[in-house]
Amino acid sequence: MPGFIAILLGIGVAFLNFNHLVKSNPSLAKHSSIVCLCGCLYLFVVAYRILQIEDMLAWTDGAGHHLLGILAGEMISSNGLLEVAFSTRPGNPFYQFLTGCIYSIGGPYPEVIFVCSAVLGYLAMTLVLDALTRVNPDIPVWSVFFVIFLPSAVFWTPFNLKEGPMLWSIAVLLHSSSLLKGEKLPMIRILIATAIGILLRPHIILCWLVGIAFARIFLKFNLRVAVLFLIAIAPSIYLTDFLLPGLISNFGETISESADASARHAVSHGGSAVSGRSIPFLTGGLLLLARPYPWEIFSLSSLVTSVEIWTFTILGTIGWLGSHDKLRLIRQPLVMTSLIALLCLFLPFSFFYNMGLLARQRLQAFPAILVLAVLPFGYKISETIRLSGSLHFHGKRVRIENPDI
Numbered sequence: 001m002p003g004f005i006a007i008l009l010g011i012g013v014a015f016l017n018f019n020h021l022v023k024s025n026p027s028l029a030k031h032s033s034i035v036c037l038c039g040c041l042y043l044f045v046v047a048y049r050i051l052q053i054e055d056m057l058a059w060t061d062g063a064g065h066h067l068l069g070i071l072a073g074e075m076i077s078s079n080g081l082l083e084v085a086f087s088t089r090p091g092n093p094f095y096q097f098l099t100g101c102i103y104s105i106g107g108p109y110p111e112v113i114f115v116c117s118a119v120l121g122y123l124a125m126t127l128v129l130d131a132l133t134r135v136n137p138d139i140p141v142w143s144v145f146f147v148i149f150l151p152s153a154v155f156w157t158p159f160n161l162k163e164g165p166m167l168w169s170i171a172v173l174l175h176s177s178s179l180l181k182g183e184k185l186p187m188i189r190i191l192i193a194t195a196i197g198i199l200l201r202p203h204i205i206l207c208w209l210v211g212i213a214f215a216r217i218f219l220k221f222n223l224r225v226a227v228l229f230l231i232a233i234a235p236s237i238y239l240t241d242f243l244l245p246g247l248i249s250n251f252g253e254t255i256s257e258s259a260d261a262s263a264r265h266a267v268s269h270g271g272s273a274v275s276g277r278s279i280p281f282l283t284g285g286l287l288l289l290a291r292p293y294p295w296e297i298f299s300l301s302s303l304v305t306s307v308e309i310w311t312f313t314i315l316g317t318i319g320w321l322g323s324h325d326k327l328r329l330i331r332q333p334l335v336m337t338s339l340i341a342l343l344c345l346f347l348p349f350s351f352f353y354n355m356g357l358l359a360r361q362r363l364q365a366f367p368a369i370l371v372l373a374v375l376p377f378g379y380k381i382s383e384t385i386r387l388s389g390s391l392h393f394h395g396k397r398v399r400i401e402n403p404d405i
Helices: 002-024 026-051 053-059 062-079 081-086 092-106 110-135 141-148 151-156 163-178 187-200 202-219 223-243 251-268 282-290 300-322 326-330 333-349 355-364 366-374 382-388
Strands: 390-393 396-399
Touching (some): 002 026, 002 110, 026 110, 026 151, 062 092, 062 110, 092 187, 110 333, 141 366, 151 355, 163 187, 163 202, 163 333, 163 355, 187 223, 202 223, 282 300, 282 333, 282 355, 300 355, 300 366, 326 333, 355 366
């Protein structure tokens, strides 16, 4: 029962969020039926998860997080929220702290965790869609369905309270790159998203912060905001080195050790292993954009994962090869941010040793993959900018100070 009450609350939050996005971006309104349909499919998946919750907690590491979340909830109830918060380390302990916060309010019901994470995942994908339609209002209808009902998001976000918040944090940061100069940035939301990302997976959010900051610097776009993102990189680096000792402070030595370690892991993890010695960036790029290969498919989940990533890799290749305005497209802040962030993500993903782990954490790179795969289709804005130095944005004429961007 608590899970289904949470579902009703989640429906309300999702509706209010989408209504707010449509008011600021009317081009999103024409896709409202698909977004609502995908929302119903999300609900179906979450309900199925709730019905299967006992079996899932019996064989996944979610059982351990559930028990530690109960303990964290008890500590919050007895010692206070702030005392427990200040004694919580980043990574899994912070994830268990978030779980404990929810448990301390409504009791230890893991189904509520599934719903909260799924709602955040759905909100994240609507933000990604909003960002895409802001830059390219003419994206194909099929791409809207792929973005909102991304299989990795649907499958993994109703699983624990880490994937949903991480995906939402990344989507909020990426969405800021779709706002035109002069549009007000939702700084409180951005700060919350950055803090959550840093405390959950600092090495992942570090790649996104680098992408956002350096894209703005390269394009000379809203440099004051770029400075804020550069400042946020500092705690990300510190916590990354805290969770993954030596990755940054002893970069060269750690790269060599990690390559050897990943090869040893591959030997010991059977059919789900990522085989072979890791080559920094190259291995990560292949893992993110091409694996599992067809001959590495051994189950239904690996089949879905393989079809999913190959679909977007092929679509992206076709879209970019067919684009007549590649340079202007790549100089869009949203595209440049996605490209730099994805290249940065090649490094940490070079040392993933298990296909299951890859399938789950690749979700954090998918906003960039979706932007690069979908945006070239129907992109027709450059000719208007080139001829007039301005464009019509949501019914308003917006002056472009640098028509080359």
